Amino acid sequence: MKQYEVTVPAVRDRVVQAAAKVVVEPIFEADFRDSSYGFRPKRSAHQAGEQLRQGVNRGANWIVELDIEAFYDRIDHDLLLKLVEKRICDRRVLKLLRQWLKAGVLDGGEFLPSDQGVPQGGVISCVLANVVLHELDRLWEDRCSQLGQLIRYADDGVLLCRTAAQAQEALWRVGVILSRLKLTLHPTKTQVVFVGDGRQGFDFLGFHCRKVESWKYRGKRYLQRWPSQRAMQRVRTRVKAITAPRHRLPEPIGPIVNEVNHALRHWAAYFRVGNSTRKFHDVDRYVRDRLAKFLAKKAGRGGHQRERYTWAFFKKLGVYQLTGTVKWYTATPTAAR
Numbered sequence: 001m002k003q004y005e006v007t008v009p010a011v012r013d014r015v016v017q018a019a020a021k022v023v024v025e026p027i028f029e030a031d032f033r034d035s036s037y038g039f040r041p042k043r044s045a046h047q048a049g050e051q052l053r054q055g056v057n058r059g060a061n062w063i064v065e066l067d068i069e070a071f072y073d074r075i076d077h078d079l080l081l082k083l084v085e086k087r088i089c090d091r092r093v094l095k096l097l098r099q100w101l102k103a104g105v106l107d108g109g110e111f112l113p114s115d116q117g118v119p120q121g122g123v124i125s126c127v128l129a130n131v132v133l134h135e136l137d138r139l140w141e142d143r144c145s146q147l148g149q150l151i152r153y154a155d156d157g158v159l160l161c162r163t164a165a166q167a168q169e170a171l172w173r174v175g176v177i178l179s180r181l182k183l184t185l186h187p188t189k190t191q192v193v194f195v196g197d198g199r200q201g202f203d204f205l206g207f208h209c210r211k212v213e214s215w216k217y218r219g220k221r222y223l224q225r226w227p228s229q230r231a232m233q234r235v236r237t238r239v240k241a242i243t244a245p246r247h248r249l250p251e252p253i254g255p256i257v258n259e260v261n262h263a264l265r266h267w268a269a270y271f272r273v274g275n276s277t278r279k280f281h282d283v284d285r286y287v288r289d290r291l292a293k294f295l296a297k298k299a300g301r302g303g304h305q306r307e308r309y310t311w312a313f314f315k316k317l318g319v320y321q322l323t324g325t326v327k328w329y330t331a332t333p334t335a336a337r
Contacts, residue, residue, distance in 0.1 A: 009100075009103070009119065009121060009122055009123070013100070013103075013122075014122075014123055016096070017100065017122055017123035017124045018123045018124075020093065020096060020097075020124055021123055021124045021127055023093075024088065024093070024124070024127060025041070025127050027087050027088065028087060028127065028130065028131055028134070029041065031087070031134065031138075032130065032134055032137070033134070033137040033138060033141055035137050035140070035141065035149070035150045035151060035152055036130060036133070036134070036137050036152050036153075037051075037151070037152065037153045038126070038130065038152065038153035038154035038156075039126035039127070039129075039130065039154060040130065045153055045205045045206075045270075046273050048151050048152075048153050048204075048205060049204070049205060049207060049209075049225055049273070049274065051149075051151050052151055052158060052160070052204060052209065052223070053209075053223045053225065055149050055151070055160040056160060056195060056209075056211070056223040057222050057223055059162055060148060060149065060160035060161055060162055061162070061194060061195050061196035061211075062148075062160075062161040062162065062163060062164055062166065062167040062192065062193075062194055062195075062196075063158055063159070063160060063161075063167075063192070063193045063194075063195055063202055064148070064158065064159035064161065064167050064170050064171050064174070064190075064191075064192050064193075065158055065189065065190055065191050065192075065193065065202050065204070066152075066156070066157040066158060066159065066174060066185060066190055067155070067156060067185065067186040067189035067190050068155040068178065068183050068184070068185060068186065069183075069184050069185065069186040069187070071129070071154075071155035071183065072117055072118055072120050072125070072129060072155070073116070073117040074116055074117060074182070074183060075116060075117050075118050075128075075129065075132055075183075076116055076181075076182045077098075077101050077102070077115070077116060079132070079181065079182060080101070080118070080128060080131065080132055081094065081097065081098060081101075083131050083132065083134075083135065084097060084128070084131060097124075097128070100119065100122060100124070101114070101118060101119075102114060103119060126154070129154060129155070130154075132181060132183075133152065133154075133155070133181075135177070135180075135181055136150075136152070136174070136177050136178065136181070137150065137152065139177050140173075140174070140177070144170065144173050147159070147161060147166045147169055147170040147173070148160050148161035148162070148166055148167070148170050153205055156204065156205065158202075158204055159171075159174070164192070164194070167192045168192065171190070171192060195209070195210065195211045195223070196211065196221070197211075197221075198210060198211045198212060198213065198221050203228045203230070206227065206228055206230075206231045206270065206271070207225040207226065207227065207228060207231075207271070207274060208225070208226055208227070208228040208229070209223055209224070209225050210223070210224060211223050211224070212224045212275075224274065224275040225273075225274035225275055225276075226271075226274060226275050226276045226278065226279045227271045227276055227279045231267075231271065232279060232282070232283070234267075235263065235264070235267045235283055236283075236286055238263045238267070239260055239263060239264075239286065239287055239290055240290060242256060242259045242260055242263065243256065243260070243290040243291060243293070243294045244290075244294075246297070248294075249294070249297055249298045253291075253294075253295065253298075253317060254317075256291075256294065257291070257317050257318055257319055260287060260291070260319065260320070261318070261319065261320040264283070264287065264320045264322060265320060268280070268322050268325060272322075272325050272326050272327055273326070273327060273328065274326075274328070275326075276326050277323070277326050280322035280323050280325065280326060281322075281323050283322050284311075284321055284322050284323050287319065288309070288311060288314060288319075291309070291314060291319065292308075292309040295309055296309075
């Protein structure tokens with residue numbers, strides 16, 4: 001798995017960055033376009049997903065998946081500061097931004113200077129990243145919007161097009177715009193997908209998106225979203241990490257259940273929108289199997305003992321059940337200004 005350097009500013013710097021963000025963010029928010037949903041006030045990934053669902057269901061069956069390669073690590077400092085200077089002229093603020101960008105990374109006691117990129121652990125980094133990609137949003141809306149709808153969350157985005165020709169042209173134009181920003185699309189994660197017949201799907205913001213035939217209107221397909229394979233593996237790994245260690249067998253079951261519940265609630269809080277019912281049922285079944293195996297080992301019994309440890313048994317223990325918690329709602333498409 002590829003590792004990334006994450007710069008974590010000192011407490012003093014975080015306080016100053018937070019204060020600077022309060023002043024700087026509203027200035028750029030006045031210009032940011034509606035196609036951007038990442039790390040902005042009153043905007044969320046769920047709103048981006050709802051816009052995606054509505055756009056595909058209106059007939060945009062050709063999807064261009066956009067992923068900018070090593071975006072945060074390759075932002076050009078000079079280009080970023082030129083974009084910031086278009087809206088901010090206070091030299092003290094610009095000097096602070098320049099110092100934060102040049103802060104570098106302390107790796108194992110060795111100082112590594114930074115000549116490009118923004119520190120991913122910085123409070124103000126998301127605002128600066130949006131300043132760069134605002135150029136993509138602006139140029140697309142002003143010059144290329146006839147090709148399709150852009151929906152972007154930070155460095156992940158999709159283009160919703162109606163024809164294959166539009167999708168290919170859109171992909172080329174995005175590449176040209178990003179080259180002007182000294183950025184490139186990821187060669188393997190960027191692709192064109194046709195979702196009209198339901199044979200192909202794509203992942204966006206942790207959800208797998210695919211058109212499914214309606215049980216009510218036969219012959220018609222509508223976009224549905226549920227946790228992706230990667231998201232499912234992530235929650236399984238977390239639950240297994242809590243219940244698998246043998247050194248925890250002497251512990252009472254109460255703290256184990258509390259840890260599992262905390263992991264489940266945290267994961268489900270994000271994925272409980274859309275069409276996640278079946279995936280939530282799969283997670284519930286996995287949690288039951290893991291806890292049954294833990295209790296069987298604790299008691300010195302073999303196997304999972306599913307007959308002994310039923311769901312009613314775990315309900316009495318207070319195990320959080322995901323099934324029945326999915327909520328469907330229409331997210332606000334645009335932020336209140």
